[in-house]
Amino acid sequence: MAKSWYFFIGGDDPLDSSKYIKVPVGKHMCLCGDKICAIYAEGIDREPVSPLSDNMKVYIRTALSTGQLQPEIPVGAKKFVYLKDY
Template sequence: MNRSWYAYMGMGGDPTLCSSYVKITLKHNCICGENICAIYATGEDFRPVEPLSANMQQYIKKALATGRIQPEKPFGSKKFVYLR
């Protein structure tokens, strides 16, 4: 299964649910903020694979708590969660 970018479409919904995301093919321009913008997750077609992995759910929760992309460390590592 391949990883793709998925935009968060469920403003006010649960950001740990796959149904809150849709696959995007354009590069997002998000970095940090208060709301989930996009995740880089495994998926098929239009949505990420259900359920999101425990690591992805942890990244999403930490991103919302800190307002920063995840994972933060190590510096230069692949980022999986962006905010706006």
């Protein structure tokens, strides 16, 4: 299945796919911080496929606990979870 970038629109549960909306054009403009900014997830519609994959859930939890883009390993791997400070 195709993947798209989705912004986290807020709420208490960043693991809930309904809390994301597709990035309208191009790519997000966030990089690091302590809050979820965007994910690269399966889907082509307004929201990502529900539920989010188990891997994506692990990436989101790890990003929130470490403050690092995910995945970290292997070095140079495509990142699927980006963070923000605001």
